[in-house]
Amino acid sequence: MSYRIEQECPQCGGPLEMAETDRLLRCSFCNVQSFLSNTGPLHFILPRRQPDPFTIYAPYLRFKGTIYSCLDTRIEHRFADLSIKGVKLPFLPLSLGLRPQAMKMRFATSAFPGSFLKKASSENEILARAAKNSTIRDEKILHQSYVGDVFNIIYLPLSIINENILDGVLERSLTTIPQGSLPFAGTVIDSYAWKPLFLPALCPQCGWNLDGEPDSVVLFCSNCSSGWQAGGTSFSEIKVKVTPASGEDELFVPFWNFQIEARGIRLASFADFIRVTNQALVIKPEWEEMKLNFICPAFKIRPHDYLRLATQMTISQRYSLESTESIPAKNLHPVTLPHNNVELSLKVIMANSAVSRTGIFPRLPEIQFRITDYFLHYLPFDKTSHELHQKTLGVTINQRVLDYGRSL
Numbered sequence: 001m002s003y004r005i006e007q008e009c010p011q012c013g014g015p016l017e018m019a020e021t022d023r024l025l026r027c028s029f030c031n032v033q034s035f036l037s038n039t040g041p042l043h044f045i046l047p048r049r050q051p052d053p054f055t056i057y058a059p060y061l062r063f064k065g066t067i068y069s070c071l072d073t074r075i076e077h078r079f080a081d082l083s084i085k086g087v088k089l090p091f092l093p094l095s096l097g098l099r100p101q102a103m104k105m106r107f108a109t110s111a112f113p114g115s116f117l118k119k120a121s122s123e124n125e126i127l128a129r130a131a132k133n134s135t136i137r138d139e140k141i142l143h144q145s146y147v148g149d150v151f152n153i154i155y156l157p158l159s160i161i162n163e164n165i166l167d168g169v170l171e172r173s174l175t176t177i178p179q180g181s182l183p184f185a186g187t188v189i190d191s192y193a194w195k196p197l198f199l200p201a202l203c204p205q206c207g208w209n210l211d212g213e214p215d216s217v218v219l220f221c222s223n224c225s226s227g228w229q230a231g232g233t234s235f236s237e238i239k240v241k242v243t244p245a246s247g248e249d250e251l252f253v254p255f256w257n258f259q260i261e262a263r264g265i266r267l268a269s270f271a272d273f274i275r276v277t278n279q280a281l282v283i284k285p286e287w288e289e290m291k292l293n294f295i296c297p298a299f300k301i302r303p304h305d306y307l308r309l310a311t312q313m314t315i316s317q318r319y320s321l322e323s324t325e326s327i328p329a330k331n332l333h334p335v336t337l338p339h340n341n342v343e344l345s346l347k348v349i350m351a352n353s354a355v356s357r358t359g360i361f362p363r364l365p366e367i368q369f370r371i372t373d374y375f376l377h378y379l380p381f382d383k384t385s386h387e388l389h390q391k392t393l394g395v396t397i398n399q400r401v402l403d404y405g406r407s408l
């Protein structure tokens, strides 16, 4: 479920509405496109009906994405969509429940009167809770990581009225304050400075309009062939490689390519990867010199398909593909997963690639990856009625799977 946000156009102040995962806003009043360039979690407020200048905002951590758990013999995945309180206050509801679905959220800026409580729980606690899975019993979890669609903070407004702490959304008492007690003891007021960072969607290099869909996390300049992602107060350029199409209406599908430095396992070349995952392939001498890339979908897709595609793509780098830096003007599938939302999944991809799991799974806890470089690669896929097909690599994607991913 994607939440809705109300926001004014950063250019003309006209009213806009966006989905929680949208990054590129097009204003229908002034026609200007603005890009949301924050790099960390976005902060939202659930607006209240009764204004109160003494509102206390309690943080909730909101996660939507897939948790992967590597067990002895298999990889479990679980889609999680939850919001859990980020401060240890016993009277607060554990989760926001349906509140964010019933209303439109706003960006949480310090322009809202009141005090913001500092979050006390870490992302890892939230993920551990999200990963709880009834199908995992008494089994040792060797490795757990996630691919996040959303990792944000939502503030619930609270008021103190007549010795009662009020849920500012439902306007209902959460608890009565016992005489002489300090209900907010142990929490810290945050020196709150977060704000949404909107940039006009213009190429920093040549001033041309940048292209993208509302949910695109990477925008492209068709004039100077460059790619741009969120970088805080300015855009950050990313390296883009494109394998040219051979036909007219092939669709270009984006993949993140990561180079890593591994500890606890030898993984310096593509040949090492083939050995470690014991693929039934005869290792060619040139693979010993070939840099290993972990290759993952740069678009939202269901967990099972994500793992399958990442595994196939990583193994298929043995086929050499021509590539240029010239970005096509049309038929690009949007990049909807930022590189830092998928980086943690690389170990799971290695585990999933292993033909025999007994060799590599027990070693997972000791293995560590550090990303040293990354780039975005667009590959052409042939379209038939139901399928997209990458001829050289022999990789297929069901068209419905691709469309479904946009609605996740």
Ligand SMILES: [Zn+2]
Binding pocket: 009, 010, 011, 012, 013, 014, 027, 028, 029, 030, 031, 032
């Ligand atoms: Zn406008």
Ligand SMILES: [Zn+2]
Binding pocket: 203, 204, 205, 206, 207, 208, 221, 222, 223, 224, 225, 226
């Ligand atoms: Zn440009």
